[in-house]
Amino acid sequence: MAGEPQADCLFCKIVAGDVPADIVRESATTVAFRDINPQAPTHVLVVPRAHYRDAASLAAAEPHIMADLLCEAAAVAVDEKVDETGYRVVFNTGSGAGQTVWHTHAHVLGGRGMEWPPG
Ligand code: 5GP
Ligand code: ZN
Secondary structure (H helix, E strand, O other): OOOOOOOOOOOHHHHOOOOOOOOOOOOOOEEEEOOOOOOEEEEEEEEEEEEEEHHHHHHHHHHHHHEEEEEEEHHHHOOOOOOOOOOOEEOOOOOHOOOOOOOOEEEEEEEEOOOOOOO
16 A cells, blocks of 8 residues: 555664664654765665655645655754755656665755855
8 A cells, every 4th residue: 555664675674673774863754864875964864654666646635744854854954954064955766866765865064165066
């Protein structure tokens, strides 16, 4: 069923507590934890507890959870003190764009200058 945990999904395992992670925030619908391979001084992933393959799938099925995700991303930026200097929220979607984990996740990146366009 849509949104149900997937046995072979790394982020479902982190949400369930079966794989350890450095969790920085939790809400009723989301979990935020530090990326294992940080690309900036602040690099936190915010994921829904529900399993969807990408951001658009989550938004289409459960838009209120997508809103929660974005609010939690902003809260992470405040917690990490990068809200005033600026931060980037990234949803890699599809393998050609760099998606490697098929459970919706927002990258929250900050604490250094950001180039535009991104690589
Ligand atoms: P994607 O490439 O799908 O946009 O992002 C997946 C992210 O998950 C990558 O930045 C990668 O470093 C991170 N990642 C992969 N495995 C783990 C893990 O076991 N723990 C944590 N905390 N992050 C992970
Ligand atoms: Zn999952």
